[in-house]
Amino acid sequence: MDLDTRYPALSDLRARARRRIPHFMWEYLDSATGTETGMVRNRAALDRVLFLPQVLKGEVTADLSVELLGCKQGLPFGIAPVGMSGAMWPGAERILAELGARHAIPYAMSTMATRAPEDVADVVGDQGWFQLYPPRDPAVRADMLARIKGAGFHTLVLTVDVPASSRRERQIRGGLTHPPQITPRTLWHIAQCPAWALGTARLGMPKMRFIERYSEHKGALPSTAHIGYLMRIAPEWDYVEMLREEWSGKFVVKGVLDPEVSLRLKDAGVDAVWVSNHAARQFDGAPAALDCLPGIRAAVGPEYPLIYDSGIEGGLDILRAIAMGADFVFLGKAFHYALGALGAAGAEHLVQMLTADLRANLGQLAAEKPADVRKAVVSGV
Ligand SMILES: Cc1cc2nc3c(=O)[nH]c(=O)nc-3n(C[C@H](O)[C@H](O)[C@H](O)COP(=O)(O)O)c2cc1C
Numbered sequence: 200m201d202l203d204t205r206y207p208a209l210s211d212l213r214a215r216a217r218r219r220i221p222h223f224m225w226e227y228l229d230s231a232t233g234t235e236t237g238m239v240r241n242r243a244a245l246d247r248v249l250f251l252p253q254v255l256k257g258e259v260t261a262d263l264s265v266e267l268l269g270c271k272q273g274l275p276f277g278i279a280p281v282g283m284s285g286a287m288w289p290g291a292e293r294i295l296a297e298l299g300a301r302h303a304i305p306y307a308m309s310t311m312a313t314r315a316p317e318d319v320a321d322v323v324g325d326q327g328w329f330q331l332y333p334p335r336d337p338a339v340r341a342d343m344l345a346r347i348k349g350a351g352f353h354t355l356v357l358t359v360d361v362p363a364s365s366r367r368e369r370q371i372r373g374g375l376t377h378p379p380q381i382t383p384r385t386l387w388h389i390a391q392c393p394a395w396a397l398g399t400a401r402l403g404m405p406k407m408r409f410i411e412r413y414s415e416h417k418g419a420l421p422s423t424a425h426i427g428y429l430m431r432i433a434p435e436w437d438y439v440e441m442l443r444e445e446w447s448g449k450f451v452v453k454g455v456l457d458p459e460v461s462l463r464l465k466d467a468g469v470d471a472v473w474v475s476n477h478a479a480r481q482f483d484g485a486p487a488a489l490d491c492l493p494g495i496r497a498a499v500g501p502e503y504p505l506i507y508d509s510g511i512e513g514g515l516d517i518l519r520a521i522a523m524g525a526d527f528v529f530l531g532k533a534f535h536y537a538l539g540a541l542g543a544a545g546a547e548h549l550v551q552m553l554t555a556d557l558r559a560n561l562g563q564l565a566a567e568k569p570a571d572v573r574k575a576v577v578s579g580v
Contacts, residue, residue: 202541202544202548202551203548203551203552203555206541206548207552208513208552209513209533211540212533212536212539212540212541212545212548212549213536213540215539215540216537216538216540216545217539218392219392219394219395219540220287220288220392220395221389221391221392221395222373222388223373223374223375223379223384223385224283224286224375224388224395225287225373225539226369226370226372226374227283227286227367227370227373227375228532228535228536228539229369230369230370230373230480231478232365232367232479232480232481232483233366233483233484234483235369235483236479236483237476237479237483237484237485238478240487241476241478241487241488241509241510242510244487244488244489244490244510245487245489245511245516245520247578247579248519248522248576248578248579249576250518250522250563250564250572250575250576250577251577252564253564253565253575254565257565259561260567261557261558261562261568262567263275263554263557263561264303265526265527265569265570267305267471267504267526267527268354268449268451268470268471269449270325271303272304272305273302274304274550274553274554274557275517275521275527275557276511276517276527276528276529277299277304277305277306277307277326277328277528277529277530278298278304278305278307278529278530278531279307279508279529279531280307280308280309280356280358280453281312281531281532281534281535282309282310282311282312282407283313283405283407284309284313284535285312285313285314286313286379287538288395288398288535288538288542289395289401289402289405290398290402290543291538292308292312292314292318292319293314293319294542294543294546295534295546296319296326296327297322297323297543298543298546298547298550299323299324299326299327300323300324300326302550303326304326304550305326305327305328305354305529306323306327306328307330307354307356307529308323308329308352309330310329310330310331310332310409310410310430311332311407311410311426312408312409313405313407313408314408314409315350315408316329316350316351316409317350318408319350320350320351323351325351327351327352327353327354328352328353328354328356328451329354329356330357330358330453331343331347331356331357331442332361332430332432333357333430333431333434333442334413334430334431335428335429335431336413339429340445341445342412342413343409344446346409348447352448353448353449354448354451354470355446355449355450355451356451356473357434357438357439357450357452357453358453359453359454360453360454360455360476360477361432361454361481363432364423367480377422377423378422394542410426410429413429414429436463436467439464439467439469440467443467443468449470449471450468450469450470451469451470451471451472451473451506453473453475453506454473454475454476454477455473455474455495456474456475456476456486456488456491456495457491457495458491458494458495458497458498458499461474461495461498462499465499465503470504471503471504471505471506472495472499472503472504472505472506473506473508473529474488474491474492474505474506474507474525475488475507475508475509476488476509478508478509478510478531478532479509479510487509487510488507488509488510489510489519489520489523492505492520492523492524492525493523493524493579495524496523504526504527505524505526505527506525506526507520507524507527507528507529511528511530511533512533513552513556514552514553514554514555515556515560516528518557518560518561518564518569518572521569521572521573522572522573522575522576526570530553533549534546534549536549537549
């Protein structure tokens with residue numbers, strides 16, 4: 200039986216991943232913060248976007264490629280930065296970087312990944328984006344930027360929606376601590392996931408390899424307190440301006456919901472704004488990220504590149520975000536559900552599934568390009 204027959208939807212991959220990722224890591228991957236109503240709101244906002252099916256338009260062949268920041272991307276979606284990616288599935292970073300290169304879609308690597316940019320440079324091709332949690336120390340910053348550029352990553356993404364660490368109660372309940380500790384309970388979780396355990400034994404204990412050079416906690420995962428010391432989690436405007444000057448490649452700011460801030464970022468020379476509420480992992484009281492898109496689009500004008508993430512679960516969701524004003528969409532959890540379910544084959548299967556779903560829905564809307572679906576929207580936010 201082929202993968203499409205056994206796992207036709209993301210929900211199938213998620214259900215299998217839940218059994219194969221140790222519970223404490225699963226809760227880190229799957230949870231939002233607070234009562235998780237922010238996550239529910241993200242879903243509800245996507246579901247509100249409806250289109251009128253287009254009939255009697257003849258045959259239309261869809262072209263899924265899109266232009267983004269001067270690059271031709273094979274598909275209108277990419278792989279969002281996920282901290283500790285390789286702790287959710289062994290080798291995740293290299294698998295996803297290689298996947299990005301193969302499909303000509305961006306792979307955005309997190310500062311908190313379990314691999315450094317140098318570790319994936321040979322597979323990421325020209326699809327490397329790097330997500331930065333900004334370091335305090337200028338010398339550390341200069342060194343980080345040089346390493347990122349040296350490894351061939353051309354687009355820098357500054358994440359600004361983590362001014363304080365969030366509680367993520369489900370994650371706490373699941374037993375994940377900072378730094379992670381091996382307890383009888385976590386050992387029991389690991390014992391139930393032999394493929395994860397064997398892969399992790401083969402590749403070694405996950406570490407934050409990019410930041411370990413700057414960390415006193417070499418050989419172990421740093422604590423949240425230490426990360427807070429190393430990283431300036433709540434940067435101000437002058438930090439954005441400084442990075443804009445220091446980084447010669449494309450520069451994106453991620454985690455913005457405010458039209459005024461978006462316009463100011465555009466005026467400050469930022470190449471794209473990434474509209475996101477971090478999948479409601481940081482703050483349970485924010486609006487659905489999708490609901491913020493139309494206002495931001497109106498503020499920055501029709502030509503300025505806008506990226507969207509938070510809650511995307513299929514091809515139709517990608518089109519919904521594009522219809523509300525995004526030019527490009529990223530997915531975070533979905534790629535990790537796919538890896539947890541089936542490893543590298545799962546990540547490839549997810550791309551195939553999203554592509555097929557995009558084609559099926561574009562067909563209903565007689566749309567040749569993803570952006571053409573905007574003409575068919577009947578209700579949105
Ligand atoms: C487990 C996990 C870890 C994440 N770590 C980071 C990170 O290190 N940096 C960052 O900018 N965003 C991080 N994010 C947020 C994602 O980049 C993205 O905004 C979000 O996951 C998109 O929503 P989705 O997962 O519903 O697709 C993380 C998300 C998850 C699920």
